[in-house]
Amino acid sequence: MPTKKHAQFITAVQEAADQPLNQDVLLSLVGYNCRRSYLKIIPPFEKRLNKFDLRVVDFSVLSLLKANPNITQKRLSKAISVSPPNLANLLDRLEERGLILRQRNPLDKRSQTLLLTPEGMRMCAKAETTAIDLETEATAMLSAPEREQLLRLLQKVFLPADDAEQAG
């Protein structure tokens, strides 16, 4: 039915196809841009971590335990925003693989403290090297000052004001 309306529709479709995508509104939102950058960086990182049979969240746990031996599951849970049930499961697997140790907290027997095993330390070191390598590649389009600035601004968004001043 070659009506006038139909002809207008064809023109509109043709025009839409010819134009570059306009995403001005979304690109003005920090949340959207964080997500896009995250999705650009993380998949290749996941791919490399898979060689160690680690997921990104496993890496976060190992890295935090390396820097904070003997912290409790409670603190770890809060730090990485993983709920206690899901963290229990995650730690089960790391423990079965001999990467971490769970010990009853002698100061409060309800809780458990966490520690990397020697093998966990080695695994963490390898994973951290991988992370830093990939980081360098993924942000190669940024100058060193730009990269520092980006970290500073992101941390200003999510860290409490006090911490943000201390950090990096």
Added chain:
Amino acid sequence: MPTKKHAQFITAVQEAADQPLNQDVLLSLVGYNCRRSYLKIIPPFEKRLNKFDLRVVDFSVLSLLKANPNITQKRLSKAISVSPPNLANLLDRLEERGLILRQRNPLDKRSQTLLLTPEGMRMCAKAETTAIDLETEATAMLSAPEREQLLRLLQKVFLPADDAEQAG
């Protein structure tokens, strides 16, 4: 068993509990910081969108269709990184609610072009207002130039070099 080793363990646990969490390695990684900022911003946004029965991804679709009427599902799928099967499902629900229209592409009958209905336009306008309001609150710790700088640096990470120059 109050052995020497046990006493050392107690001391170590006490020390770990007293110290602030050290996350220097993670905080040096852009990907980690993007995720943390994203997780700070998005949950309150989700909460507000829920009042319109929208998820964040629904909002992205509405906003993109408002700015790009008559684009195909294929282009939309790529733009928001949602796989075709999952997008089909998402669009089904928006179409059932009368927010969007799917039309056979007259220039290639394999594809479908997308359009907001008048009600979809109204819903999108409300959601965009919500997004911008929340954005202002969520990034209140940044000065206007800092906010612009943050957007610029994030886009430099995920946009192709050409686009990054144009945007902003």
Added chain:
DNA sequence: TATTGTTATACTCTATAACTATA
């Protein structure tokens, strides 16, 4: 009574394979 951690389970999100129709 409140807290730490666990188990079991449900829900959402994402990914994959096979199919239809158009080109």
Added chain:
DNA sequence: TATAGTTATAGAGTATAACAATA
């Protein structure tokens, strides 16, 4: 033969409720 979109389904990730042990 290749592409756009759909259906069905599987898998991963996340959230919730009920419970045991300890405080």
